[in-house]
Amino acid sequence: MPGMPKSVFPREWAEHALARAKQAGVDYADVRVEAHEHESITVENGRVRSVSSNKGDGIGVRVLHKGGWGFAATPHLTRAAVDRVVRDAIALARATSVLGAGARKLTPLEPAKAVWVSPHTIDPFSVPLGNKLDYLLWASQALMGHDAIQQATTHMDCYKRRKLFLSTEGSDIEQTVIESGAGLEVVAQQGNEVQVRSAPNSHHGALAQAGYEYVKQLDLVGAAATAKKEVLELLRAEPPRSAPSTLILHPTQVVMQLHESCGHPTELDRALGQELSYAGGSFLTPDQLNKLDYGSRHVSIVADATVPGGVGTFAFDDEGVPGQRTHLVKEGRFVGYLSSRESAAHLDLPASGGAMRAERWDVQPIVRMTNVNLEPGAGTLEEILRDVKHGYLLSTNKSWSIDDRRLNFQFTTEIGWEIENGKLTRIVKNPLYTGITPEFWGRCTAVGRKEDWQLWGVPNCAKGEPMQIMHVGHGGSYARFDGVSVGSAK
Numbered sequence: 001m002p003g004m005p006k007s008v009f010p011r012e013w014a015e016h017a018l019a020r021a022k023q024a025g026v027d028y029a030d031v032r033v034e035a036h037e038h039e040s041i042t043v044e045n046g047r048v049r050s051v052s053s054n055k056g057d058g059i060g061v062r063v064l065h066k067g068g069w070g071f072a073a074t075p076h077l078t079r080a081a082v083d084r085v086v087r088d089a090i091a092l093a094r095a096t097s098v099l100g101a102g103a104r105k106l107t108p109l110e111p112a113k114a115v116w117v118s119p120h121t122i123d124p125f126s127v128p129l130g131n132k133l134d135y136l137l138w139a140s141q142a143l144m145g146h147d148a149i150q151q152a153t154t155h156m157d158c159y160k161r162r163k164l165f166l167s168t169e170g171s172d173i174e175q176t177v178i179e180s181g182a183g184l185e186v187v188a189q190q191g192n193e194v195q196v197r198s199a200p201n202s203h204h205g206a207l208a209q210a211g212y213e214y215v216k217q218l219d220l221v222g223a224a225a226t227a228k229k230e231v232l233e234l235l236r237a238e239p240p241r242s243a244p245s246t247l248i249l250h251p252t253q254v255v256m257q258l259h260e261s262c263g264h265p266t267e268l269d270r271a272l273g274q275e276l277s278y279a280g281g282s283f284l285t286p287d288q289l290n291k292l293d294y295g296s297r298h299v300s301i302v303a304d305a306t307v308p309g310g311v312g313t314f315a316f317d318d319e320g321v322p323g324q325r326t327h328l329v330k331e332g333r334f335v336g337y338l339s340s341r342e343s344a345a346h347l348d349l350p351a352s353g354g355a356m357r358a359e360r361w362d363v364q365p366i367v368r369m370t371n372v373n374l375e376p377g378a379g380t381l382e383e384i385l386r387d388v389k390h391g392y393l394l395s396t397n398k399s400w401s402i403d404d405r406r407l408n409f410q411f412t413t414e415i416g417w418e419i420e421n422g423k424l425t426r427i428v429k430n431p432l433y434t435g436i437t438p439e440f441w442g443r444c445t446a447v448g449r450k451e452d453w454q455l456w457g458v459p460n461c462a463k464g465e466p467m468q469i470m471h472v473g474h475g476g477s478y479a480r481f482d483g484v485s486v487g488s489a490k
Helices: 010-023 080-098 129-145 211-219 220-236 251-266 339-348 381-383 436-444
Strands: 028-044 047-065 070-075 113-117 150-166 172-190 193-199 245-247 301-304 325-330 373-374 390-402 408-420 423-428 431-436 443-449 454-463 468-474 479-488
Touching: 010 028, 010 047, 010 080, 010 150, 028 129, 047 080, 047 129, 070 080, 129 150, 129 172, 129 220, 150 220, 172 211, 172 220, 172 454, 193 220, 193 390, 193 408, 220 423, 245 251, 245 381, 251 301, 251 373, 251 390, 251 408, 251 436, 251 454, 251 468, 301 479, 381 443, 390 431, 431 436, 436 443
Parallel strands: 113 172, 245 390, 373 468
Antiparallel strands: 028 047, 028 150, 047 070, 150 172, 172 193, 245 479, 301 325, 301 373, 390 408, 408 423, 408 431, 431 479, 443 479, 454 468
């Protein structure tokens, strides 16, 4: 891992902002100075479609005063601009305090002083653009060559985020996070039939907290051969039969099942009714904590900000709370939330779950997922398949729908395989399954072994007003569910 100087930030402005907030007599204040960099490359049908590079930095100040929160930000790191931001944040806090919120509690926190760099071998921004283009062009060409192929797309994204966090409690934290990812999609058409295959995952999900070495490991050229073969087979495939069935989810689909039916409903601000206007609430209300059977005994789900490679991994969240591993569901029982210092205090929890995160310096942090993972079981895929008389193995999310309490859902996947007498047989197209969250997870009869466990990134999780797009992670192995309604999306 490359070294890092003691400080890469204009610390004087963060320290100045904090001093000004203290002078004003606020109850609490924190300051974030951040610098962001994002490079995105797309190749389509053997030609470069787009290359973009975005950079930005700025400072955000958050204050708590007499029960009111205030936040303001600026990209201008000058004395006048920083002074104005502090004044604006305090003025907003005073304005919101008159709404009658009263004193706000925060869970206790030991101040930290730390410098942390996410593990990586090759800084993706040090790799020549020509090398990246050659890699994507080669993979795109490997997808082409058949009359039915209408679109062959390859893509790559690299991110670098540097953050300095100071608080009136004494925290002083610097973090540098590097993420890299790549993938491909191929679209084939025959008559009115259109099919798509993505690799290694859909929705740009092959993203990891790692350097360019992760992109090389993905082997897009090899993945292109499999994706091309499968998309052409899907054009000739039949849909699954519509009936209750045994369902096995591939780790690529476990990602979206976790995200929508566990990650979002365990966000404590939702459970407290604070996200209703935009993103809805949660069926996992505080009265259900430590009481509700969320799933079967095979289901244990953790929020883990410490797992290597996860895009929801960090040393400290944007309140200065250390990254941690917290059970949300333990052997089927709902036992925990994703929380902040304030939301945890609302339930008299002893500490924050360390899930307060902001997309950028110009927005205040809100409760977000970290890496919400399904803990592995013990079975190989062959063992999970062995006693299935009839069912389906479904892979790679295509679309989803779920209600605003995260109960009733419907998912479609890009591909499925029929299971007959414990063996995978024909490919099926447009598979769909539906369920009600606790009933569905209650039907879980097996979870695959650690050796088949895979960790994926979700780079487009939307939440908040103004909307913030966050990178979150999900890991899982194969998971089997009995008696699930399966059908066809067409």
